[in-house]
Amino acid sequence: MDKLRLLYLIPIILLATILLATDFSNNDEANTTSAETAERTGDFDKMMLALTHPRCLNCHPSDHKPKQGMDQHPHYFGIARGEADHGFIATKCNTCHQDENDDFSGVPGAPHWGLAPSTMNWEGLSKTEIATSMMDRTRNGGKSPNEILKHLTEDALVLWAWDPGIDVDGNTRETPPISKEEYIAAVKGWFAGGAVIPQE
Numbered sequence: 001m002d003k004l005r006l007l008y009l010i011p012i013i014l015l016a017t018i019l020l021a022t023d024f025s026n027n028d029e030a031n032t033t034s035a036e037t038a039e040r041t042g043d044f045d046k047m048m049l050a051l052t053h054p055r056c057l058n059c060h061p062s063d064h065k066p067k068q069g070m071d072q073h074p075h076y077f078g079i080a081r082g083e084a085d086h087g088f089i090a091t092k093c094n095t096c097h098q099d100e101n102d103d104f105s106g107v108p109g110a111p112h113w114g115l116a117p118s119t120m121n122w123e124g125l126s127k128t129e130i131a132t133s134m135m136d137r138t139r140n141g142g143k144s145p146n147e148i149l150k151h152l153t154e155d156a157l158v159l160w161a162w163d164p165g166i167d168v169d170g171n172t173r174e175t176p177p178i179s180k181e182e183y184i185a186a187v188k189g190w191f192a193g194g195a196v197i198p199q200e
Helices: 002-051 127-135 145-154 156-162 180-192
Strands: none
Touching: 002 127, 002 180, 127 145, 145 156, 145 180, 156 180
C-alpha cells in the first residue's frame, strides 16, 4: 500500500517542483524587466532635468521669440526667429553672439548660435512630448537616432548650457541641475536602452 502511494506521489512532487521553478523563473524575468525599465526611466528623467531647464528651453520657444534668463523673459530688442532661425538682417544672432562667451559684455556665445527649428518648439510641452518631438524625423530635421545622440552629447551649442558664462551684471549664469558628465551618461544610457519614451 505504501509503495502504491509513493508511486502516486512522485509525479505530483515532480509537477509541483517544475511549477515552482517556472514561477521563480518568471519572477526573476519580471524583476529584471522592472529593473531595466527603472534604469531607462532614470536615465530619461536625468536627461530631461537638462532639456527642460531654461538653458535649453530658452532656444526652443513656442512663439518664435527667444527667451532669456531663468525667468524666461522675451529676448531684449524684440528679437525674433527671422530667416533660417538666426534672426533678421539687422538683428542676426551672430551680430552679438559669437563662438564663445564674452565675459566683458556678458553676452553668451557658442558656435552656430540660434533658435531650434520651429518644429522643435518645446516651450510648454511635457517631458514625454519633448522626447517624442525630438525623436520624430518629420520634426527633427530628418535626423536618425544616432544623429540625435551625437547632437545631444557633442554639439557645442547644447553643451554651452554647462558653460554659460556671466550675465551683464557679472553674475555666473545658472547651469542645469545635473553635471555635464551625468547628463551625457544619462543620454547615452537612454539611447543604449532603446530610447524608450515613458508614458505620461
